[in-house]
Amino acid sequence: MASTGTIAVSGATDDPVLKRKYELEKIHCELGGNITRIFLDFMTKTAKYEELVDVGKRFLIGFHGSIEKFRSSEFQKTSENVAVTIGANWNERMKAYVEAGYRHHQQSVQNISNLHICVQGLQDHLKKVETLLHELVCLMEDANGVTQAANQNISALLDDTPSEEMLCLVLSFEEETISQVIIMRVISHMLKLDCDMQKNIVRALNLKTSSPELESYRLMWDLHPYINVDVMHLAWRLVPPQDQRFCH
Numbered sequence: 581m582a583s584t585g586t587i588a589v590s591g592a593t594d595d596p597v598l599k600r601k602y603e604l605e606k607i608h609c610e611l612g613g614n615i616t617r618i619f620l621d622f623m624t625k626t627a628k629y630e631e632l633v634d635v636g637k638r639f640l641i642g643f644h645g646s647i648e649k650f651r652s653s654e655f656q657k658t659s660e661n662v663a664v665t666i667g668a669n670w671n672e673r674m675k676a677y678v679e680a681g682y683r684h685h686q687q688s689v690q691n692i693s694n695l696h697i698c699v700q701g702l703q704d705h706l707k708k709v710e711t712l713l714h715e716l717v718c719l720m721e722d723a724n725g726v727t728q729a730a731n732q733n734i735s736a737l738l739d740d741t742p743s744e745e746m747l748c749l750v751l752s753f754e755e756e757t758i759s760q761v762i763i764m765r766v767i768s769h770m771l772k773l774d775c776d777m778q779k780n781i782v783r784a785l786n787l788k789t790s791s792p793e794l795e796s797y798r799l800m801w802d803l804h805p806y807i808n809v810d811v812m813h814l815a816w817r818l819v820p821p822q823d824q825r826f827c828h
Contacts, residue, residue: 611730611757615723616820619760622719622767623819625712626812629771632709636778637801639701643785644794646694650787695787702782709775716771720764727757763815766808773806 781797 607730607733611726614726615757615760618719618723618726619764620819622716622764623815625716625719626767626771626815629709629712632705632712636702636705639698639705640781640798640801643695643698643702644798646691646698647787647789647794648791650691699785706775706779706782709778713768713772713775716768720768723761723764727761760818763811763818766811767815770807770811774804777806
């Protein structure tokens with residue numbers, strides 16, 4: 581949150597109204613600095629989430645590719661030419677090939693190994709994403725905590741017959757702070773839904789998953805249907821320029 585307001589009144593004044601105004605601006609400055617630090621950390625972790633999703637996508641693509649290789653390795657057994665070729669070259673090696681389901685053993689082993697690596701990678705991805713989401717929730721709770729503490733201090737200052745000017749200051753402070761706190765809640769919820777979708781996709785993966793299903797899973801992983809792009813753009817616009825992030 582950009583904290584562009586300046587403390588224009590000296591703390592040494594004896595005027596009670598000016599003194600309260602000074603204290604109010606001081607609270608706002610401290611709140612702005614705290615919320616800005618939390619928000620920057622939150623958005624940094626949000627960017628990290630996007631990086632993790634890209635890594636998970638590569639494992640999903642790898643799983644899809646290995647499944648397709650596993651399926652395409654099988655001959656068209658109904659072909660007359662294939663049947664003639666097999667009969668003309670029948671030996672122990674050909675017998676083992678037929679008994680293995682018309683697949684080369686080494687190729688099948690490699691495909692199964694690749695599938696295992698991809699599944700393990702997806703499971704590790706989900707663990708990292710869940711850890712990151714927990715960190716986002718903690719940051720959101722931190723933002724709520726510092727906001728509530730600031731509001732209590734502001735209420736104490738306003739108990740002594742607040743002036744219209746001070747009320748206007750409070751409203752402007754709250755508007756700036758609430759925007760970032762709310763956007764953190766919205767983003768955290770969207771990412772949680774996106775993570776749940778990824779969990780469902782990973783749970784559904786097995787050797788019998790059809791090609792159309794795998795195509796759909798890859799498409800959904802790419803689309804992020806629960807993430808509103810406009811909200812994400814707004815959040816990044818709320819990140820203040822580096823020279824306006826903290827009071828001086």
